[in-house]
Amino acid sequence: MKKNKLFFVLLLMLVPLIGMAQGFTLPKNQKFQKIRFELINNIIIIPLEINGAELKFVLDSGVSRPILFNLSDQDSIPINNVSAVTVRGLGGGEPMKALSSQGNTFKLGNAKNYSQDLYVVLDKGINFSTSLGIPVHGILGYEIFRDFIVEINYNAKNIKLHNPRLYNRKRHKKSQTLPLSIEKRKAYVEGTVLIKDSENISVKLLVDTGSSDALWLFHQPEKGLEIPEKNYEDYLGRGLSGDIFGKRTKVSGVKIGDFELKDAKAAFPYRESYGFIENLGDRNGSVGGEILKRFNITFDYRNGLVTFKKNGNFKTPFQYNLAGIDLQHNGLRYIAESIAGLDGVVREDDNSTFGNVQILLENKTRLSLVPEIIVSGIRAGSPAAEAGLREGDVILAVNGRSVHRYKLQEILKMLNEKEGKRIKVLIERYNKDLLFTFVLKKVFDDD
Structure with a gap:
């Protein structure tokens, strides 16, 4: 991408050129x-x-x-x-x-x-x-x-x-093709949800590949969609019109076609997050990436069909924010790294830095420009909150590993590895380095 200042070229064409294709197309014989x-x-x-x-x-x-x-x-x-x-x-x-x-x-x-x-x-x-x-x-x-x-x-x-004209549908024993309804340019699939002590509840779910979450349900008591007793308030994500909060919980099961996921992660977003939708119709929620990634999926909007086939992710445990920390990039910061050993000899082949911009000091210390990772949110009552971490803290290291060497999602994985793991987090706050320790706990007790 060119490194120029942001600009928009306003090409004042009132109509498309005659003969120009409408919609996406592939070359004539490309399948x-x-x-x-x-x-x-x-x-x-x-x-x-x-x-x-x-x-x-x-x-x-x-x-x-x-x-x-x-x-x-x-x-x-x-x-x-x-x-x-x-x-x-x-x-x-x-x-x-x-x-x-x-x-x-x-x-x-x-x-x-x-x-x-x-x-x-x-x-x-x-x-x-x-x-x-x-x-x-x-x-x-x-x-x-x-x-x-x-x-x-x-x-x-x-x-x-x-290419729909050249596509031959393949049938697999382990796959299932289901109806897919397209309404107002969005796709919906039918399923059932089992909330503790209830019967299976039929639900119509928006298929949302743009959601990182598993299952969102609207609080609709008249349809049996009550929020389970075991829940906690959580940050669910960000939409185009702001942050989304709601109740994080789990349901006894969710079923799409013949595929069933037990003890599924779920959330009930607060009404104000989707209040602009004047008429929900018969929609009851959405199914997102944490469930969809458990399948290889073929969407056929034209014929109103979707095919699910289980993949290696199907039995992967649902991921919860055990630490209670949300992270985000917050610009860049310099870090100093010694490139000389204890004997004072510079390691010529050293390439361990993560940053792209580097400054050498006396040929022994290297300043590197790296992403700054901060605590963007923290859940009340979580292990991290009880340990004393705060929103705005700059994360320097997790369990002795400098975070600038890892991607953001890898850092989050370190912080939420497994129940019972002791986590040590080195942070910077008001130009002081502080070390916090906490133990990861289940967000829901076993029944």
Whole structure:
């Protein structure tokens, strides 16, 4: 990406060029396009080119139109045919001002759309990069699922965009094809939920690849969807309109088709987080990445079908925030590393630094510019909170390992490894280094 100041090239084309393709297409005889993706915190990150700019987007089946955000003063992204609009997403905040843009060129490998609409959100507070640990510039969903048969292989971390005209559906004994309803550019699947001491409750769930969580349910007592007694208040994530909070819990089971997951992680978001949805209809919640990653999934929007096949993640335990800490990137900081041994000899082959910008001092000490990781949130009553950690603390090391050598999700894994593990966290607070120790505990006691 060019390192110029942020600008928008407003190409005042009133109509698309005659003969230009509408929607994504592949070259005439190409059966499919394979795209490698990164899976970070159960979210799919794909490479996407917009008007020649190389970006990274979340593949989000829960979004009805592409949204571009997180633009910095170093991004150069031309967009076309701009007008002002207001957009609203999940979260308790107010609607946001945005730009609506038409006639943009999107490229995913050989899959191209020469006339794609998108929204551009200029609010700098909308930035998922800090919590994912890599630059992410937007979200894309419906158009990809509409124009292709989309096969997501969570095991191999790749997506195949199949040309619907050349696609031959394969049947596998261990897979199951279910009805998929498409309503207002979003996909829904039927399932059942078992809440303790209740009968199986039929639910209609939004299929949301853009959610890192497992299962969200709306609190609907009239339908049997009561919040289980064992729960705690938690930060559930961030939507386009602000932070989302709710009750974290687990249900006795969730079933999609013949596939059943017992003691499934679940959450009941507070009503204000989705209050802008005037009519929920018969929707009861959503199923997100922590459940979806347990399958390899083929979406066929055109025929209203979705195929689930269990993969190696199926029996993976659900992940809870045992420590009670949320982390995020907070810019950059310098760290000093000695590149000389105890004998004073410089290790010429030393390449252990994580930072890209380096300064050598007297050829023995190296200053490296590395990401700063801070505590962005902390759950009341959690082991970390009881130990004395605070929001804003800068994380330096976990169990003796300097965090600048690890990705954000790897650090979170260190902090939540297993019940009963003793965690030592070295932090910086007001220019002082402090060491805190706590033991990871179950968030729910066994029944």
